[in-house]
Amino acid sequence: MADLVKFTINGxxxxxxxxxxxxxxxxxxxxxIPSFCYYEGYSLQAACRMCLVEVERMPKMQVACTLPxxxxxxxxTETDQVNAARKSTLxxxxxxxxxxxxxxxxxxxxxLQDMVFxxxxxxxxxxxxxxxVDEQQWSPVVFYDAPRCILCFRxxxxxxxxxxxxxxxxxxxxxxxxxxxxxxxxLECDECGQCIDICPVGALTSGAYRYQTxxxxxxxxxxxxxxxxxxxxxxxxxxxxxxxxxxxxDRSGVNGEFLCIKGRYGFDFSEHADRLxxxxxxxxxxxxxxxxxxALETISKKFAEVKAKGGKFGVIGSNQTTNEENYxxxxxxxxxLGTNNIDHHRTGDVVTLVDAxxxxxxxxxKSVDFYEGKAVLVIGADLAVEHPFLAFQIRANFRHHEAxxxxxxxxxxxxxxxxxxxxRAIRGEELSALEGLREALxxxxxxxxxxxxxxxxxxxxxxxxxxxxxGIPVSYCALVDYSNSRGAIDMGLVPExxxxxxxxxxxxxxxxxxxxxxxxxxxxxIGSNPLEKAKVAASKAFxxxxxxxxxxxxxxxxxxxxxxxxYEKNGTxxxxxxxxxxxxxxxxxxxxxxxLEIIGLxxxxxxxxxxxxxxxxxxxxxEIRKNVKGYDIPLPLVTIGAQxxxxxxxxVGVDSRPDLIRSSHDNLFTSGTLGxxxxxxxxxIEGRQxx
Amino acid sequence: xxxxxxxxxxxxxxxxxxxxxxxxxxxxxxxxxxxxxTEAITQELIEEVAKRCGVTQLQVDEVVGFYxxxxxxxxxxxxxxxxxxxSCLLVGGAELWEQACKKTGIGHKQNSADGRISLEEVExxxxxxxxxAVQVNYDFYHFVTPGQLDxxxxxLAAGKKPEEITDVKKVSC
Ligand code: SF4
Ligand code: SF4
Ligand code: SF4
Ligand code: FES
Ligand code: FES
Numbered sequence: 001m002a003d004l005v006k007f008t009i010n011g012x013x014x015x016x017x018x019x020x021x022x023x024x025x026x027x028x029x030x031x032x033i034p035s036f037c038y039y040e041g042y043s044l045q046a047a048c049r050m051c052l053v054e055v056e057r058m059p060k061m062q063v064a065c066t067l068p069x070x071x072x073x074x075x076x077t078e079t080d081q082v083n084a085a086r087k088s089t090l091x092x093x094x095x096x097x098x099x100x101x102x103x104x105x106x107x108x109x110x111x112l113q114d115m116v117f118x119x120x121x122x123x124x125x126x127x128x129x130x131x132x133v134d135e136q137q138w139s140p141v142v143f144y145d146a147p148r149c150i151l152c153f154r155x156x157x158x159x160x161x162x163x164x165x166x167x168x169x170x171x172x173x174x175x176x177x178x179x180x181x182x183x184x185x186x187l188e189c190d191e192c193g194q195c196i197d198i199c200p201v202g203a204l205t206s207g208a209y210r211y212q213t214x215x216x217x218x219x220x221x222x223x224x225x226x227x228x229x230x231x232x233x234x235x236x237x238x239x240x241x242x243x244x245x246x247x248x249x250d251r252s253g254v255n256g257e258f259l260c261i262k263g264r265y266g267f268d269f270s271e272h273a274d275r276l277x278x279x280x281x282x283x284x285x286x287x288x289x290x291x292x293x294x295a296l297e298t299i300s301k302k303f304a305e306v307k308a309k310g311g312k313f314g315v316i317g318s319n320q321t322t323n324e325e326n327y328x329x330x331x332x333x334x335x336x337l338g339t340n341n342i343d344h345h346r347t348g349d350v351v352t353l354v355d356a357x358x359x360x361x362x363x364x365x366k367s368v369d370f371y372e373g374k375a376v377l378v379i380g381a382d383l384a385v386e387h388p389f390l391a392f393q394i395r396a397n398f399r400h401h402e403a404x405x406x407x408x409x410x411x412x413x414x415x416x417x418x419x420x421x422x423x424r425a426i427r428g429e430e431l432s433a434l435e436g437l438r439e440a441l442x443x444x445x446x447x448x449x450x451x452x453x454x455x456x457x458x459x460x461x462x463x464x465x466x467x468x469x470x471g472i473p474v475s476y477c478a479l480v481d482y483s484n485s486r487g488a489i490d491m492g493l494v495p496e497x498x499x500x501x502x503x504x505x506x507x508x509x510x511x512x513x514x515x516x517x518x519x520x521x522x523x524x525x526i527g528s529n530p531l532e533k534a535k536v537a538a539s540k541a542f543x544x545x546x547x548x549x550x551x552x553x554x555x556x557x558x559x560x561x562x563x564x565x566x567y568e569k570n571g572t573x574x575x576x577x578x579x580x581x582x583x584x585x586x587x588x589x590x591x592x593x594x595x596l597e598i599i600g601l602x603x604x605x606x607x608x609x610x611x612x613x614x615x616x617x618x619x620x621x622x623e624i625r626k627n628v629k630g631y632d633i634p635l636p637l638v639t640i641g642a643q644x645x646x647x648x649x650x651x652v653g654v655d656s657r658p659d660l661i662r663s664s665h666d667n668l669f670t671s672g673t674l675g676x677x678x679x680x681x682x683x684x685i686e687g688r689q690x691x
Numbered sequence: 692x693x694x695x696x697x698x699x700x701x702x703x704x705x706x707x708x709x710x711x712x713x714x715x716x717x718x719x720x721x722x723x724x725x726x727x728x729t730e731a732i733t734q735e736l737i738e739e740v741a742k743r744c745g746v747t748q749l750q751v752d753e754v755v756g757f758y759x760x761x762x763x764x765x766x767x768x769x770x771x772x773x774x775x776x777x778s779c780l781l782v783g784g785a786e787l788w789e790q791a792c793k794k795t796g797i798g799h800k801q802n803s804a805d806g807r808i809s810l811e812e813v814e815x816x817x818x819x820x821x822x823x824a825v826q827v828n829y830d831f832y833h834f835v836t837p838g839q840l841d842x843x844x845x846x847l848a849a850g851k852k853p854e855e856i857t858d859v860k861k862v863s864c
Contacts, residue, residue, distance in 0.1 A: 169749040171756040182749045 007073035022064040022075065023051055033077055034086060034115055036093075036200055037152040038065035041396065042161055045153050048093075050115070052085045053077045061085055083119065090121035096130050096175065098147045106202030108215045112150060131175065138187040140207045140683040141265060142196060146178050149203035155179060155195035162258075164384065164395050164414050165189045179203070190668055191261045191684045192388070197247050198257075208265045208680060212244045213237070221586040222252065224573050225263035226320055226483045226566035227671045229347075230255070230389035231367070231575025231642065234263045236567060236586040243267045243567060243587050254367040254579060254642045260388035261680065262671055267567055269677040270587065274549050276562035277591030287550075287560060292593070292601075299559050300605035302542050303337065303522060311521030313339035314514035314541075317493040318527030318595075319347065319482035320674070322571030322583060324620035325595045326484070326491035327499060327628070328612065329526060332599055334498075336608045340508030344493040345528060347481035347663045348576075349456035351489060351656035354501055356464040357476065358651045365448045365475040366644050367577050371397045373475070375404040375420075375444040377437070379463070380430045381452035381479055384414035385667045387576070390450065390477075391415065404444060408433050428454045434466055442470045450477040457658030480576050481663050482672065483566065487574040490628065490647060496654040500629035501647050503654045510660055526595055527563065529553045529673040546595055551673050562592045569594040571617040572638060579642035580633060596620065692739040698728055702743065714744045718754055722761050730765040759813070767802045767809030769847050772826040775812050778819035787823055787840055788812050794844050808847055821862075827853055830861045 002017040009031050016025035023033045024040075036048040044066045052061040056074035061081065076082065093112065101107040116122075133146035153170060156179065160166045167182040167189035181187040196204040218237035225232045225246075233253020237245030246264045251257050279295035280287040290298075306313060315333040317326055333342045357363045370376060370393035383391035391414065397403035398418040407415040407422045408430045416422040421440060425433040430451075441447060449467055451460075460478070467474040480486055492499040495508025511530055514520060520538035526546045531553040536543065545557035554560045566573075567586045571594075574580050593601070600615025613619060618635065625632045630645035637643055664672055669687030671678065681687050694702070701724055705717040721740050726732050732755050741748045755761045773791055775784045791810055792798055802809040818824035821833030825840065830853055832843065839859045846856035853861055 166747050166750070169747075169753045171752055173757045180749060180752070182747060 005069060005071040005073075007069050007071065007075065009075045010078055016069050018070065019068045022053070022062075022067045022069050022073075025069045026064065026075075026077065031077060033064045034119065035065055036111065036115075036150060037154065039154050039157065039198065041400070042154070042157040045157070048150065048152055049089050050086065052089070053082055054079055086115075086119040087121045090116050090119055091124060091126075093150050094121060094124060095126040096147060097150075098130065098132075100148075103211070104148065104202035105205045105210050105212075105215075106199075110202060111200035133178065136185070137207075138181045138185075139189075139191055139685070140680060141191045141193055141261065142181075142187055143205045143207065143210060144179060144181075145203050145205065148201050149179060150201055151177055151179075152200060154198045154200065155204055158194045158198045159189070161399055162194055162392065162395065163190055163192060164391075164417055168195060186685075188686060190384075190388070191265075191686060192259065192668075193247075193261065193264045194258070197249070197259075197264070206265065208268070209237075209245045213239050218244065221584050222250075223567060223584045223586055224253075224483060224575075224581045225259070225266075227262035227266055227674070228260075228387060228389075228666065229480045229482055229485050229576035230387050231483065231573065231577070231579060231581055232259055232263045232389050233581065234259055234267070236267060238586050241587050243270060252641065253581070254575070254577075255389050255392075258389055258392045261668055261684070262388075262675075262678075265680040266671060266675075266678045268679050269548070269674050270565040270567045270589070272549070272677040272679070274677060275589050275592070276547065276549060276554075276560065277589060278562060280557075280560040282558045287555075287557070295559050295561060296601050296605045299544050299602055302558075303524075303602070304606055306521045306542070307337055309521075312509075312517060312519050313337050313341055314509065314517070314520055314523040315339065315342040316511055316514070316523070316525045316528050316530055317342065317344040317488055319345060319480075319485040319488055319672075320566055321484060321488075321527050321595050322566075322569065322573055322617065323484065323487040323491055323580070323624060323631075324571045324617045325526070325599065326488055326493055327624050328596055328599050328615065328620050330492045330499065332603055332608070332612060333524075335611060336603055336606065340495050340504060340506040341514055342493055342495060342508060343511040343514065343660075344488045345481075345511065345530065345664075346489075346494070346657070346661045347485050348453050348478045349460050349656050349658060349661050350478045350480060350486060351494075351497070351501065351652055351654065352457060352460040352658075353464070353476055353478045354647055355652035355656075356461045361646070363475050364578050364644070364646075365450065365477040367393065367575070367579060367642070369448045369475055369577075370394055370450075372401070373397065373403065373446055373448040374401075375406070375441070375447045377406040377408070377441065377447060377449045378413070378415055379408045379449065379451040380410070380425075380427060380454040381450065382409065382411065382413050382665075382667075383450070386452075386663075386665060387479060388668060390576075394418065404440075406437055406441070408437070430454060431459055431462055431466070434463075438470070442472065444472055446473040446475075448475050448477065450479060452479050453661055453663035456661045457656060477577055479663070481666060483575070484573040486576055486578060487572075490574055490578075490631070490645065491624075494657075496657070497652070499624070499627060500631070501652050502629070503652065510657065512660065525553050525557075526599075531556055532673065546598055548592075549673070549677055561598055562589075563598060564589065564592045564594045568592065569596070569617075571596070572621060574645065575642070578630075578645045578647065580631065580638050580645055581642045582635075582638050692735055694725065694728060698724060706743070715746045715750070718744050718746065718751060719758070722751070722755065726761060732761055732763050764800075765802070765806075768807050769827050769853065770809050770811065771844070771847070772811045772813045772816065774814070774816050774818070774822070774824050774826075776815040778815070779823040782822050783837075784823040787825065787835060787837065790837055790840060791844060794841065795848070803848070807850070808844070827861070832859065832861055 004015045005018045035051045037045040051064040054076040055062045135145045156168045159168045171180040232255035234246045278289040404420040410427045423433045520541040522542045524544045529551040543557045545554040546561045546563045603612040630647040633643045709716040737751045741751045773788045825832040843859045
């Protein structure tokens with residue numbers, strides 16, 4: 001850390017590291033210097049002049065957003081001159097401002113409104129006609145209202161530096177300046193909405209939220225994005241039980257204010273018109289709506305019958321249900337139904353990684369390591385497209401800390417833009433390219449290695465061997481697909497493992513084996529769509545499906561139960577880095593129940609309630625804490641922020657079945673079956689192009 | 692897109708002049724010289740410069756919109772720029788401007804029907820010491836009087852080149 005220097009602001013003697021920007025040094029000491037164009041983490045612009053302050057021995061007022069503090073500096077931020085400057089700046093910003101606050105999305109949480117409220121410029125001397133530019137729609141996501149724009153260029157920097165997309169620019173000059181999209185009249189970009197989020201005024205607005213509500217009419221529910229495994233916290237704005245907005249302005253969670261299109265706008269599947277709202281039973285070949293009690297009775301009777309006859313059960317769990325639901329489900333399958341035929345769609349080889357790292361601690365990378373690590377090696381993954389948040393972390397790490405980035409991938413990837421070295425290698429052959437990087441990597445202080453599903457089984461072991469041979473601290477991340485893919489493994493939704501990576505040592509069938517088994521008597525599928533591209537071989541099998549939609553799998557079911565989405569339940573999920581976070585219920589869909597409750601109700605109906613215990617997320621979590629290695633984390637801690645689990649417990653000692661590990665390689669605009677029901681993901685042209 | 696061999700050679704020189712990761716520095720000079728050859732900055736030219744300098748088209752567009760001497764519409768063969776900024780204003784610049792408009796029948800950033808002359812009212816062209824100043828393409832005229840402006844415009848309209856209008860002295864730069 002740089003040496004501390006002493007300086008004064010408004011007569012107060014203060015200290016800050018030499019070279020720190022005055023605006024930051026002031027903030028750190030509780031003194032606010034107003035700003036528009038300055039934005040922590042992005043390049044300096046000094047465009048708005050809102051941050052002018054007096055500095056002794058400097059002839060004119062100075063912009064605090066670009067001035068580094070130095071020893072003996074004497075600053076005044078509340079003098080008449082400074083106040084007059086602020087007022088003039090605001091009067092100037094308002095000259096061409098439409099002042100349509102009553103209908104502006106930003107009204108009530110607008111930085112310009114707040115500044116004018118505080119610093120004045122209630123009267124305008126400007127009497128000319130204002131320049132009007134019509135509102136433009138650049139994509140289903142992004143709208144631009146030029147007259148409201150104060151030309152702070154935050155959006156341009158957020159897209160350029162933050163996203164690495166560079167889709168926005170400034171055209172013309174002076175009073176005629178406008179923000180412009182990369183394709184002339186429209187945008188082709190990540191559609192992440194970062195630009196909208198960072199806009200201090202209502203110049204950039206989103207298709208999802210515009211004209212939906214006044215901000216103060218919403219409740220804000222902090223929960224975790226249900227799409228990819230990066231585990232971003234998203235704060236859902238809810239009005240009348242309807243989710244109208246997603247953002248994370250309070251910067252809590254692993255992701256700060258980052259969200260990709262899926263976390264920011266992809267909540268809309270939850271309110272899709274096709275949501276199932278009533279249980280259904282197959283009568284004469286057709287699914288017909290029935291009451292919950294009738295459906296539960298039918299299931300429990302059939303399950304009891306199969307169990308009594310010693311028939312073959314199959315249970316397929318989800319990549320998106322909570323840890324509590326997964327734990328409860330495997331407990332019910334193993335102890336209630338007496339079957340070890342339990343599996344889920346496996347998307348990354350965490351099991352072998354945990355095994356290969358046995359005997360070490362602290363070798364599993366955390367989300368923050370992608371931002372703080374000195375070097376990152378990306379193997380066989382298109383991070384910017386498949387794991388947008390991790391990619392964002394790496395770009396920020398490069399900008400802020402000059403991190404060294406290495407990419408070993410089949411195709412060009414966005415990480416190349418910031419990479420020290422990029423190597424192209426055929427998918428599956430990436431490891432052979434590593435020897436060429438040995439010297440460079442061994443010279444790093446530390447390293448994070450992140451790899452996709454082309455590295456599995458023995459390749460993971462070779463990779464760990466390679467990493468450990470570098471002689472520097474290395475941490476690893478095995479990428480998985482969805483919001484709780486990691487939790488599915490941790491909770492033992494595979495035949496070979498009980499919760500906590502304990503070998504089950506009991507025979508059990510995998511998904512592929514279950515679907516192919518002619519003697520399958522009952523198949524129970526929770527939040528998964530295995531029949532999208534496969535069939536159940538056993539034509540007589542009794543199939544129960546819990547889902548949000550009538551998926552291909554649900555269409556084959558004998559009983560369909562409408563379940564609540566991730567945004568409609570409480571519980572915990574574990575992201576790809578093994579960090580546990582809390583889901584909070586934001587809204588509800590009539591007629592649905594959470595998977596936890598459904599499992600509990602089936603158990604109760606079968607007379608197994610005592611065995612299973614109550615279906616309350618907190619109770620089940622308490623049981624997880626006791627039984628699942630690494631999960632002994634008090635819930636209040638998880639509530640405050642992500643907590644990494646520490647599953648490493650010696651050798652795992654099972655075959656991770658690399659043959660079953662297949663990532664779906666969902667991109668920015670797809671999200672498994674769920675993605676099909678998101679209007680926004682299907683409406684953007686990039687989504688259509690990438691499909 | 693292809694350019695004349697001379698221009699290609701010039702481009703090569705620009706690109707060689709800047710470090711490999713700063714090729715974007717060549718955007719402005721490339722545009723300035725290319726627009727003389729292509730008469731205006733076309734979409735095709737923007738794409739070409741973007742490609743050669745390793746920046747996005749939007750980034751080139753930002754530059755084109757910002758600098759007033761870069762133009763997307765073709766100008767007259769002789770682009771007459773009259774300064775009406777403070778120094779020139781004080782000694783008759785605004786009157787010269789009005790005189791030019793009246794005489795040619797065209798206005799700011801407009802071209803004469805025969806394409807020989809275009810007019811532009813410009814901000815300070817750095818010739819304050821010799822105000823009022825007028826610029827035609829890359830040449831300057833100092834201490835311009837209404838009479839001289841008349842002769843200059845008459846000559847250009849009659850098809851003469853600036854150097855053929857000998858009674859109005861130009862200063863090359
Ligand atoms: S939506 Fe995202 S990628 Fe698109 S312009 Fe805005 S910041 Fe850039
Ligand atoms: S659109 Fe918003 S963020 Fe972008 S320059 Fe204008 S005011 Fe700033
Ligand atoms: S990066 Fe992943 S977790 Fe984060 S918002 Fe996007 S889809 Fe959701
Ligand atoms: S915040 Fe300093 S000039 Fe904008
Ligand atoms: S003001 Fe006309 S040349 Fe400077």
